[in-house]
Amino acid sequence: MTVKVRFDKEVREYAKGEKVKDDVLRLTETALAQALEKFHRRMILIEGDTPRKAELAGILAGASARVLGDALEELKKKRLRDESEDGIQVLYATDALGEDTFGRKRYEAFRKHFDVLAGSNADVKAVTFKHTRDILGRTYDLLVLDMSYDYSPNDLGRIIETVRGGGLIFILAHPFEKWKKMWTGFHKSLVTPPYTIDDVKKRFNRRIIRKFTEYDGIYIITENGKLKKKPKRNKTQAKIKGRRGVEIPGETVFPRELYEMALTEGQVEVLRAFEGLVEEEGMLVLTADRGRGKSVSVGIAAIGLALALNKRTRIVVTAPEPENVQALFRFAKRALERLGFKPHVVEEKGLIKELYARKIGLRYYPPAEGYRKSADLYILDEAAGIHVPILRRYLDKPRVVYSSTIHGYEGAGRGFSVKFLKKAREKRRFSELHMDEPIRYAEGDPIEKWLFDVLLLDAEPVELTEEDYRLIKNGEVYFEEPDLDDWFEKDREDLRNFVGIYILAHYRNRPSDVALLADAPHHEARVLRLKNGKIVTAIQIAREGNIPKKVVEKMVKGYKPRGNIIPDMMVKHHMLKEFAKLKGYRIVRIATHPDAMDMGLGSKALELLEKEAREKGLDWIGSGFGASEELARFWVRNGFAVVHLSPARNPVSGEFTAIVLKPISERAKRLIRQASDEFRIRLTEWLGDTHRELEPEIARWLFETPFGEAVDYQIHLTDVQKKRLDAFTGKVLTYDTVLDAVKPIVKLYFLDGWMKPYLDERQIKLLIYRVLQAHSWEETAKLIDRTETFTMIEVRDIIRGLWYYYKRLL
Numbered sequence: 001m002t003v004k005v006r007f008d009k010e011v012r013e014y015a016k017g018e019k020v021k022d023d024v025l026r027l028t029e030t031a032l033a034q035a036l037e038k039f040h041r042r043m044i045l046i047e048g049d050t051p052r053k054a055e056l057a058g059i060l061a062g063a064s065a066r067v068l069g070d071a072l073e074e075l076k077k078k079r080l081r082d083e084s085e086d087g088i089q090v091l092y093a094t095d096a097l098g099e100d101t102f103g104r105k106r107y108e109a110f111r112k113h114f115d116v117l118a119g120s121n122a123d124v125k126a127v128t129f130k131h132t133r134d135i136l137g138r139t140y141d142l143l144v145l146d147m148s149y150d151y152s153p154n155d156l157g158r159i160i161e162t163v164r165g166g167g168l169i170f171i172l173a174h175p176f177e178k179w180k181k182m183w184t185g186f187h188k189s190l191v192t193p194p195y196t197i198d199d200v201k202k203r204f205n206r207r208i209i210r211k212f213t214e215y216d217g218i219y220i221i222t223e224n225g226k227l228k229k230k231p232k233r234n235k236t237q238a239k240i241k242g243r244r245g246v247e248i249p250g251e252t253v254f255p256r257e258l259y260e261m262a263l264t265e266g267q268v269e270v271l272r273a274f275e276g277l278v279e280e281e282g283m284l285v286l287t288a289d290r291g292r293g294k295s296v297s298v299g300i301a302a303i304g305l306a307l308a309l310n311k312r313t314r315i316v317v318t319a320p321e322p323e324n325v326q327a328l329f330r331f332a333k334r335a336l337e338r339l340g341f342k343p344h345v346v347e348e349k350g351l352i353k354e355l356y357a358r359k360i361g362l363r364y365y366p367p368a369e370g371y372r373k374s375a376d377l378y379i380l381d382e383a384a385g386i387h388v389p390i391l392r393r394y395l396d397k398p399r400v401v402y403s404s405t406i407h408g409y410e411g412a413g414r415g416f417s418v419k420f421l422k423k424a425r426e427k428r429r430f431s432e433l434h435m436d437e438p439i440r441y442a443e444g445d446p447i448e449k450w451l452f453d454v455l456l457l458d459a460e461p462v463e464l465t466e467e468d469y470r471l472i473k474n475g476e477v478y479f480e481e482p483d484l485d486d487w488f489e490k491d492r493e494d495l496r497n498f499v500g501i502y503i504l505a506h507y508r509n510r511p512s513d514v515a516l517l518a519d520a521p522h523h524e525a526r527v528l529r530l531k532n533g534k535i536v537t538a539i540q541i542a543r544e545g546n547i548p549k550k551v552v553e554k555m556v557k558g559y560k561p562r563g564n565i566i567p568d569m570m571v572k573h574h575m576l577k578e579f580a581k582l583k584g585y586r587i588v589r590i591a592t593h594p595d596a597m598d599m600g601l602g603s604k605a606l607e608l609l610e611k612e613a614r615e616k617g618l619d620w621i622g623s624g625f626g627a628s629e630e631l632a633r634f635w636v637r638n639g640f641a642v643v644h645l646s647p648a649r650n651p652v653s654g655e656f657t658a659i660v661l662k663p664i665s666e667r668a669k670r671l672i673r674q675a676s677d678e679f680r681i682r683l684t685e686w687l688g689d690t691h692r693e694l695e696p697e698i699a700r701w702l703f704e705t706p707f708g709e710a711v712d713y714q715i716h717l718t719d720v721q722k723k724r725l726d727a728f729t730g731k732v733l734t735y736d737t738v739l740d741a742v743k744p745i746v747k748l749y750f751l752d753g754w755m756k757p758y759l760d761e762r763q764i765k766l767l768i769y770r771v772l773q774a775h776s777w778e779e780t781a782k783l784i785d786r787t788e789t790f791t792m793i794e795v796r797d798i799i800r801g802l803w804y805y806y807k808r809l810l
Contacts, residue, residue, distance in 0.1 A: 002237050002238065002239050002240070003036060003067075003071045003074060003237070003238045003239075003240055004236065004237060005029050005030075005032050005033035005036065005067055005235075005236050005237065005238050006029055006236045007025055007028075007029060007063045007066070007067070008066070010117075011025075011062075011063045011066065011117055012025065014059070014116065014117060015059055015063070018055070018059060018113070019225075020056065020059055020060075020225065021225035023225065023227055023230075024056070024060070024221055024225050024227070025060075025063070026234050026236075027044070027219055027221065027227060027230050027231065027234075028044060028060045028063065028064060028168075029234070029235070029236050030231045030233075030234050030235045030236070031043075031044055031168060031219055031231065032064050032067060032068075032168055032238075033235040033236060033237060033238040034217070034231070034235060034238075035165065035166050035167060035168060036071070036166045036238035036240055037235075037238040037239055037240065037241070038165070038442060038444075038445075039080060039165035039166055039241065039441055039442040040165055040166075040217065040441055040442055040444070040445040040446060040447070041163050041164075041165060041166075041167050041168070041169060041217070041441055041445055041446075041447040041448075042168055042169070042217050042218075042219070042446075042447070043168070043169040043170075043171060043217065043218040043219070043447055043450075044060065044168065044169070044170050044171070044218075044219050044220075044221065045170075045171040045173055045212055045218065045219070045220045045221070046170065046171065046172055046173065046221055046222070046223055047173055047174065047175045047176060047220065047221070047222045047223065047228070048172075048173075048174070048175070048222060048223030048224075049174060049175065049178070049223075050223060051105055051106055051109040052109075052223040052224075053106075053148075053172050053173075053223040054106035054107070054109040054110040054144075054146070054172060055109045055110070055112065055113050056221075056223055056225075057110055057114075057144050057170045057172060058109065058110040058111065058112060058113030058114040058117075059113045059114075059117060060170065061090065061110070061114055061118070061142050061144055061168070061170055062113060062114040062115070062116065062117030062118040062122075063117050064142060064168050065088045065090060065114070065117070065118040065119070065121075065122040065141070065142060066117060066118060066119055068088050068141055068142075068166070068167075069087070069088050069118075069119060069121045069122065071240070072085070072086075072087075072088070072121075074240060075166065075240070077242070078240055078241070078242035078243060079242055079243040079263060080165070080166060080240070080242070080243060086121070087121040087122060087123050088118070088121060088122040088123070088141045088142065089122075089123055089125070089138075089139065089140045089141050089142075090114075090118075090122055090123065090124045090125070090140060090141065090142045090143075090144070091124075091125050091127065091135060091140040091142070091143045091144070091159070091162060091163075092107055092110060092124060092125070092126045092127070092143075092144045092146070093126075093127050093128070093129065093132065093143070093144070093145050093146065093155070093159050094106065094107060094126070094128060094129070094146035094148075095128060095129055095146065095148075095149050095150035095151065095185060096128060096150075097126055097128055102148070102149065103128075103146060103148075103149070106146055106148065106172065107126055107146075110144060111124070125140075129150065129151055129152065129155040132155055132158050132159060133321075133323040133350075133351065134350050135158075135159070135162055136158065136323045136324075136326045136327070138162055138326075139162060139163075139164045139440060140162050140163055140164070140167065141163075141164065141166070141167045141168075142163075142167055142168055142169075142170070143159065143160070143162065143163045143167070143168075143169045143170065144170045144172065145159060145160070145169060145170070145171050145172065146172040147171055147172060147173050148172050148173065148174060149184060149185060150184050150185030150186060151184065151185075151186065152186045152511075152512050152515070153204070153455055153510075153511030153512045153514065153515045154510050154511050154512045156208075156451075156454075156455065156511065157451065157455050157457070157511045160447065160451050161290060161291060161440075161451070163440075163447075164440045164441060165438075165440060165441030165442055165445065166441075169447065171212075175222075176209050179205055179209060180202060180205055180206050180209060181202065182202070182205070183197055183200060183202070184205070186512075186515065186519075187200045187202070187519060188200075189562070190516070190519060190520040190521065190562075190563075191521075191562065192520075192521075192522055192561060192562040192563030192564060193547050193548060193551050193561050193564065194546055194547065194548060195521040195522060199521035200519055200520070200521050201484075201518060201519040201520075201521065202519060203484065203485065203488040203489065203518040203519055204488070204514070204515040204518040204519050206488070206489065207454065207488050207489075207491075207518070208454055210491075211450060211453060211454040212450075213229060215446055215449065215450040215453075216446050217445075217446030217447060217450070218446070218447075218450060219231065243263055243264075244264075246262050246263065246264060246265055246267070246268050247265075247268070248260070248262075248268065249268070249272065252271075252275070253275040253278055253304070253308050254271055254274070254275060254301075254304030254305075254307070254308060255304065255307065255339060257338050257339055258271060258300050258301075258303065258304045258335055258338070258339075259271060261300055261331075261334070261335065261338065262297070262300075263293065263439055264292075264293065264435075264437040264439055265437065266288070266292060266293070266297070266435035266436060266437050266439075267293055267296070267297045267300075267435075267439070269433055269435075270286060270294075270297035270298065270301050270433065270435070271297070271300065271301050271304060273286075273301075273431055273433050274301035274302070274304060274305050274401075275304070275305075275308070276431065277305060277377070277399050277401075278305060278308040278309065281398040281399050282399065282429075282430065282431065283395075283399075283400050283401070283402070283424075283428060283429075283430035283431070284400075284401045284402070284430060284431050284432075284433065285401075285402045285403075285404075285421065285430055285431070285432045285433070286298065286401065286402070286403040286404070286432075286433050286434075286435070287403075287404050287405075287432075287433075287434050287435070288405065288434065288435035288436075289405065289435075289436075289438075290405055290448075290457075291438045291439065291440045291441065291448065292435040292436070292437065292438055292439055293435065293438075293439030293440070294381075294403055294405070294435055295324075295325065295327040295328040295331075295381055295403070296327050296328070296331045296439065297435070298328055298379060298381065298401065298403050299327065299328035299329060299330070299331035299332035299335065300331050300332065300334075300335045302315055302317075302328075302332055302362065302377065302379060303332050303335040303336055303339070303360065304335075305377060305399075306359075306360040306376075306377075307339075307360070309376060311359065311376075312359040313359060313360050313361070313376045313377070314361050314363075314374070314375045314376055314377075315360075315361065315362045315363070315375060315376065315377045315378075315379065316363065316365055316370045316373050316375040316377070316378045316379070317329070317362055317363065317364045317365070317370075317379045317381065318364065318365050318366065318367045318369075318370035318378070318379070318380050318381070318386075319364075319367070319380070319381040319382045319385070319386075320367065320382055320385035320386055322348075322351045322352075322353060322364050323351065324381055324382045324385070325352075325364055325381050326351060326352060328379070328381055329345075329352040329355055329362065329364075330352065332355055332362055333345060333352075333355055336355075336357045336360070341357040341358065341360075342357070343355055343356065343357040344356045344357065352364075366651045367380070367386045367387075367390045367651075367653075367654060368390055368649055368650075368651060368653075368654030370394070371390075371393040371394050371397070375397075376398075376399060377399045377400070377401070378394050378397045378399065378400045378401070379400075379401045379403065380394060380400070380401065380402050380403065381403045381404075382403070382404060382405060383402040383403060383404040383420075384404040384405065385404075386653070387626060387628075387653035387654060387655060388420045389628060389653075389654065389655070390653060390654040391420045392420070392423070392424075393654075395424060395427055395428065396427075455511040455514065456495070456496060456499045456500075456511075456514050457511070459495075459496040459497070459499040459500040459503055460496070460497075460500035460503070460504065461497050461500040461501045461504060461535070461593050461594070461595075462493075462497045462500075462534045462535065462593075464534070464536075464593065464595050464596060467532075468530055468532070468534060468536075468596075469596070471530045471531050471532065472530065472536065472596055472599050472601065473599075475604070476530065476531040477528050477529060477530055477531070477536065477601070477604065478528075478529055478531070479526065479527075479528055479529075479605065479608035479609070479612070480526070480527050480528075480529055481524065481525070481526055481612075482494065482498075482525050482526075482527055484517070484518065484524070484525060487525075488518050494527075494535060497534075497535045498525065498527065498535055498538045499514060499538075501535065501537075501538040501591050501592070501593055501594070502538060502540075502589060502591050504594045505591035505592065505593075505594050505597075517540055520542070520563070522542050522543040522544070522563055523540060523541070523542050523543075523588065524540075524541050524542075524543070525538070525539065525540055525541075526539040526540075526541060526605070526609060526612075527539070528601055528604060528605045528608070535593075536592060536593045536596050536601055537590070537591070537592045537593070537601045537602060537604075537605040538589070538590070538591050539587060539589065539590045539605055539609065540587075540588040540589040540590075541585045541586065541587055541588060541609070542563060542585070542586045542588050543583070543584075543585065543586075544563065544564045544565070544566055544567055544583075544584055544585070544586045545564065545566075545567050545579075545580060545581065545582050545583040545584050545619070545620075546581065546582075546583045547561065547564060547567055547580040547581065549581075551580075552571065552577050552580045552581070555567075555568060555571045555572070555577075555580065556571060556572075556577060564580070565586060565624060565659075566584065566586050566620075566622045566624070566659060566661065567579060567580040567582075568580075569643075569644050569659055570643070570671070570675060573644055574643070574671075574674070574675045574678060576671050576674070576675065578667075578671065579668075579671050582619035582620060582665070582667065582668055582671075583617075583618050583619055583620075584613070584618050584619055584620035584621055584622060584661075584664075584668075585609065585613055585618060585620075585621045585622075586621075586622055586623060586624070587606075587609075587621065587622070587623040588623075590602060590605065590606070590623070592605075602634065603634075603637075603638055606621075606638050607638075609621060610662065610664065613664055614664050618664055618665075619663070619664055619665040619667060619668035620661055620662060620663050620664055620665070620668045620672065621661075621662050621664065622640070622659065622660055622661040622662065623635065623640070623659070623660055624657055624658065624659045624660075625657070625658060625660075626650060626653045626655035626656075626657060626658075627645065627655055627656045627657065627658040627694075627698050627702070628655060628698065629695070629697045629698050629701065632658065632698055632701035632702060633701050635658075635660045636660075636701050636704045636706070638662075639662050639706045640660035640661060640662045640706065641660060641661055641662070641672055641673075641675075641676035641705055641706050641707065642658055642659070642660050642676065642679060642701075642702045642704075643659055643660065643661050643672065643675040643676055643679050644658065644659040644675075644679060645657070645658050645659075645679070645683070645686070645691065645694075645702065646658075647686075647690050647691075656691065656694060656698075658702065661675070661676075662706070673707050676705055676707065677711040677712070677713075677751075679702075680703055680705065680711055680750065680751055681711060681713055681751065683699070683702060683703065683750075684747045684750055684751065684772060687699060687768065687772040687773045688772060688773060688774050691773075692773050692774070692775075694773075696764075696765040696768040696769045696773070696783070697761075697765060699768045699772075700761070700764045700765060700768060703750045705753070707753075708753050708754045709753045709754075710751060710752045710753040710756075711751040711752075713747075713751050715744045715745075715747065715748050715810065716744075716810075717741060717744060717810055721738075721740065721741040722741070722807070722810070724737075724738045724741050725738060725741045725742070725745070725799075725803050726803075728741075728742070728796065728799065729796065729799060729800040729803055729804075731796070735792065735795060735796065735799075739771075742771060742799055743771055743772070745799065745802050745803055745806055746767050746771045746772060746799075746802070747772075748802075748806055748809075749767070749802055749806075750767075750772075756805075757801060757802060757805045759798065762784060763794075763798050765783065765784070766780065766783075766784065766791070766794065766795055766798065767795075767798060769783055770791075770795055771795075777791060777792060780795075
């Protein structure tokens with residue numbers, strides 16, 4: 001059917017009274033006609049410095065809502081809108097909506113005109129960027145995005161993707177020449193001592209402005225009606241094409257009503273895959289690009305599975321953040337309602353956390369908690385945003401579904417597909433399913449292309465050849481500080497390769513990470529290139545330290561300066577005020593090309609970074625990371641000392657955060673050695689309490705020191721304790737009766753230097769797990785896969801050797 005996209009006489013008369021030019025109205029009609037016909041989105045950017053741009057957006061959005069409202073029934077017939085929708089959904093997003101804020105005034109200027117023209121069937125939701133999680137999983141026909149002052153790239157990625165095909169996006173912006181030079185609220189958040197706002201760059205502003213001008217489907221006008229970028233020809237008719245029909249299988253395990261909710265073949269395939277989990281327990285891996293209806297499909301299919309099991313069914317849902325699973329919960333609820341249930345929803349701060357209906361229960365848990373719960377089905381959504389060790393915890397569950405976005409701000413890629421799935425295949429069989437067809441809009445949507453490009457969501461590293469591996473093997477690499485002005489201003493492929501390494505090697509990436517690199521005054525990039533110029537290792541560093549004395553005194557009293565993580569930790573946890581005056585590099589991220597890992601490139605990059613820091617007169621280099629055995633070993637073997645461990649696990653990764661430092665100057669060496677010694681002393685006590693659940697294979701690396709000397713820490717045993725130790729090692733007394741004497745000897749071992757007695761890896765783990773962490777004999781025996789009796793004998797033998805060595809020193 002052809003829909004006439006032409007604003008009616010009432011709209012044109014109103015617009016004329018507000019001095020809106022016909023050219024602007026025709027441009028909007030054409031943009032809307034294009035969007036409806038292609039089932040794509042279109043964007044109209046309004047440049048201006050006054051509330052006039054918001055007024056103009058109100059008129060154009062109101063007129064568009066009117067047209068969409070008239071076409072709503074036809075859109076439903078074509079399955080481009082849900083049958084339950086009886087109005088046009090409009091989203092207005094801005095930095096502030098409080099009284100007497102410019103954001104509020106622009107919003108009121110918008111509503112003044114929108115409400116007159118849109119009619120009663122348009123519903124407007126206003127949201128600030130700080131509360132965009134309220135809109136996750138929701139879909140809108142029209143969006144007004146106020147980028148006049150403050151926004152972050154994360155906001156941009158999240159908000160734009162809520163708009164469906166056939167919809168329009170109106171951007172409120174300053175004139176480009178002004179925007180290129182201005183600081184936003186995001187920029188102000190990047191200021192850290194000793195830098196000022198004048199040191200903050202504006203590379204990302206210029207990048208986004210350039211991308212607005214490069215892509216089709218994005219039109220630019222001024223608040224005074226000047227057309228700066230317009231369609232090639234006017235269009236006022238839209239031939240609306242229905243969704244391609246989906247074929248419902250003749251015989252299904254799940255109710256047919258659930259299949260009727262599917263809009264694409266991909267969704268049908270997800271339902272069929274879930275049916276396979278009914279009779280036989282198993283594992284399913286589902287991947288898709290953003291906007292493919294992945295979470296929606298999982299939500300519907302989960303209800304089908306719960307019904308087919310025909311028993312009381314409990315489903316654990318997890319994801320990096322509860323915001324990630326709102327679409328899943330919302331469509332699970334809709335599926336229940338379609339089947340005649342009256343589901344009970346439990347919300348927390350506006351987010352669905354639990355969903356119940358008769359014998360069915362779905363509940364969200366953080367990733368590090370979900371695997372501890374008993375359930376019939378475990379769903380891990382946005383699995384690429386969950387750290388690999390936590391993903392592995394779910395592998396032995398009878399029914400488990402890993403669902404993940406491949407390209408998106410949630411972070412995705414090879415950390416999931418290689419590090420996790422490769423190992424998973426060794427442990428169990430599973431089915432894989434990939435969803436290609438978009439659900440929110442049709443393929444080829446120009447706004448999706450623009451968004452992926454501007455935020456580098458689909459960035460990937462350069463492809464490596466056999467010749468490249470030869471260069472790596474021969475060490476034909478060089479270290480370089482890239483020119484970020486050149487990378488961002490000229491849109492170099494190197495930038496995509498650099499970010500692509502992070503996307504595929506790290507477990508979590510967000511668009512704001514790119515903006516941080518672009519604009520933060522203290523953030524810089526370093527790369528390790530092959531002789532032919534290909535980037536194989538990417539490093540992002542932050543300059544820290546050199547903090548003014550006045551700020552240091554405030555830090556002692558609790559003040560936390562932005563962007564100085566390591567100096568702040570050294571002042572607060574080690575009472576080393578003088579460290580804050582030293583200068584250093586904090587390695588924010590270091591990642592090697594995923595196809596060139598374990599070839600020594602990371603260590604080579606650290607070696608060359610240290611050389612650079614030494615030449616520049618810096619005092620230290622350091623880093624913070626989620627403590628896994630692999631990473632702890634990497635940093636320690638590269639000469640870094642562990643100086644801190646967070647008291648709690650990260651709720652997403654399930655890891656404790658460790659901070660490591662490597663001294664360059666003699667002054668820094670003295671302070672870092674002191675901090676390292678203090679940390680090792682603390683760890684011997686923390687392992688029995690705060691870090692009792694820390695994996696012993698990680699703890700053993702945290703005790704390692706690059707300094708080689710024993711900690712100056714006095715251990716005292718009474719004469720009676722010494723005699724009782726002799727009795728224990730002579731098999732007279734049991735371990736449990738001499739623990740008070742054993743623990744000091746074990747502490748002495750872990751605080752010793754390089755000349756301490758040799759113990760193998762299993763013996764070291766035994767001492768940590770049984771003595772320092774005080775786990776039971778039963779738990780300890782399970783750790784080494786031996787009997788309790790064998791474990792007791794081995795612990796006694798280890799203590800005998802240590803007591804023989806240290807006895808002469810006490």
